[in-house]
Amino acid sequence: MxxxxxxxxxxxxxxxxxxxxxxxxxxxxxxxxxxxxxxxxxxxxxxxxxxxxxxxxxxxxxxxxxxxxxxxxxxxxxxxxxxTPDDMWQIVRTLVEERKKREIDPTLTKLRQLEMRQTPRDDAYAHARITEMRELIELLTGWYDEMNRLETERLVALLNMGARLQQFARKARLLPARKTKPEI
Amino acid sequence: MxxxxxxxxxxxxxxxxxxxxxxxxxxxxxxxxxxxxxxxxxxxxxxxxxxxxxxxxxxxxxxxxxxxxxxxxxxxxxxxxxxTPDDMWQIVRTLVEERKKREIDPTLTKLRQLEMRQTPRDDAYAHARITEMRELIELLTGWYDEMNRLETERLVALLNMGARLQQFARKARLLPARKTKPEI
DNA sequence: TTGAAATTTCAGAAATGTCTGAAACTTCAG
DNA sequence: CTGAAGTTTCAGACATTTCTGAAATTTCAA
CATH class of the missing domain: 1.10.10.10 (Winged helix-like DNA-binding domain superfamily/Winged helix DNA-binding domain)
Structure with missing residues (x-):
């Protein structure tokens, strides 16, 4: 079979x-x-x-x-x-979406909820740490949402660019020019 | 406590x-x-x-x-x-790296190994499907390797760009100009 | 309606995974 | 050395998850 x-x-x-x-x-x-x-x-x-x-x-x-x-x-x-869907990209998108829903969203919700709370003075470190985590997750998921909006064709083009991405970002003045490595 | x-x-x-x-x-x-x-x-x-x-x-x-x-x-x-490391970014990098090692690398190895095999004629579809999966995983992990090479500061800048990324890619002629949406 | 085909539900069996206490091991100061 | 402090290992207890067969439910042609 x-x-x-x-x-x-x-x-x-x-x-x-x-x-x-x-x-x-x-x-x-x-x-x-x-x-x-x-x-x-x-x-x-x-x-x-x-x-x-x-x-x-x-x-x-x-x-x-x-x-x-x-x-x-x-x-x-x-x-x-x-x-299964014929389009592998569709499969990947679904997988990422579902994993995000199950593995990240509940935690993001919880972090926001904990952050709201009145925090005793001596918990400042823990509170700051939670904020840090929330902000990083929001940055990453926000970026993921943007990528997700791209049609597959364009997304593939972007990914294929790979290393070149940095150079172009620099040329477009989105990133500072590369620091020259100190010679040994 | x-x-x-x-x-x-x-x-x-x-x-x-x-x-x-x-x-x-x-x-x-x-x-x-x-x-x-x-x-x-x-x-x-x-x-x-x-x-x-x-x-x-x-x-x-x-x-x-x-x-x-x-x-x-x-x-x-x-x-x-x-x-735990102080730097949240370090934590995220480690997490992604370790998950890749455990959840993706073994499958990539297996796919390559299956692809090598002499395939009977009537398995052409399955073989093609495996190739498709391998190629997509390689594209994604290759791109991940590139991103991973970026220092955090630059990576954050790139992620923060978010939506603007597409526009700049277009300006730099890395992506075709946007199709004009047909008016309703 | 009826009932045959297909599917789903579910209680308990089987398999896996997790946790503990006791014993074994390691390290090092005295 | 010796033994006290700290750590790890591991067999079995406990807990959870997965799987099955039997029964219940759904669907639809006749």
Missing amino acids: LSDLQQEFMLHFGEMGSRWGINRTVGQIYAVLFLSENPLCADDLVARVGVSRSNVSMSLKELQGWNLVELRHKPGDRRDFFK | LSDLQQEFMLHFGEMGSRWGINRTVGQIYAVLFLSENPLCADDLVARVGVSRSNVSMSLKELQGWNLVELRHKPGDRRDFFK
């Missing part, structure tokens, strides 16, 4: 799952869908991944919660078929 | 721990160290977090594995004292 290539890819995603904050089955199901040219139904996944039907059902629910799979239907067939 | 502010911050880090791929105690210990002006020793952490001595020991080991804490010593005291 799965080629060696597909099988090994699936097992890798299962193993990495715990590091990525999803469980093994979810990782494996995602991997199989990712490599499949055609949408698959739940029973296809049972056959390919080798876990119970109910586990597949719950895992698909979780993947839908992450917006990582799309639902498809075939005429005259009431089963749900699933596929 | 801990103020309300510190306590709530610590508990939040404990709760978020599982989403961040660390366990509760590790998150709590990190939180306490982060807010503490002075380095703390293991027994300080036992008192503040309220877990066993051995748990603190193992958690500190894990934090050291992540390079998220620094070791300090006081003259005439053989205990190890711990603190």
Whole structure:
């Protein structure tokens, strides 16, 4: 049912799952869908991944919660078929968005809330530290929001620029000229 | 021992721990160290977090594995004292670096390895999909490496530019001029 | 309606992960 | 050396998460 290539890819995603904050089955199901040219139904996944039907059902629910799979239907067939988006960039955007939502937003909210609080004098350091953290997170997420607004084509162009970015920023006087390194 | 502010911050880090791929105690210990002006020793952490001595020991080991804490010593005291780096940017750089090492590098290696393989004709789609994924990860990590080379000061300047980045890239002819939006 | 196909829910079993106390180990002053 | 202070290790207790099969629910053609 799965080629060696597909099988090994699936097992890798299962193993990495715990590091990525999803469980093994979810990782494996995602991997199989990712490599499949055609949408698959739940029973296809049972056959390919080798876990119970109910586990597949719950895992698909979780993947839908992450917006990582799309639902498809075939005429005259009431089963749900699933596929991953064709566009890798779409997948990356979704992943970053969802991780931000789960891993960063709750903390940002908490930091703001703690900062509001009346702070006793002797907590000044902790308070300052929390502010520092909040400000840095806001800078990074704000910048991420900007990047996210770019269409993929332009974003790729920007990323491909890579090292050259600094030079251009300097030329455009967005950054100070490079300090000359002291000779040894 | 801990103020309300510190306590709530610590508990939040404990709760978020599982989403961040660390366990509760590790998150709590990190939180306490982060807010503490002075380095703390293991027994300080036992008192503040309220877990066993051995748990603190193992958690500190894990934090050291992540390079998220620094070791300090006081003259005439053989205990190890711990603190988080003062520089928030340093912390972010470490976090990203370590997560890349754990969550991305192993997969990049695996993808390259799978790509090398002789692929049967009917696996062309899966093979192409793996290539696509590898190329995108390489683009993103390559760009990350470039950004990582920037000193913090310049990086902050770039991030603060935010939206303006696109305009300047366009002016510098790094991106095509904006398409005029069709009027409604 | 009815009932067959498909899906979801859920209680408990299985597997994993975390935490503790006790024991082992390390270090170093005396 | 010796032993006191500090630290680490680890087996098993405890807690959480994941997985399954059986039962409940939904869907829709006939």
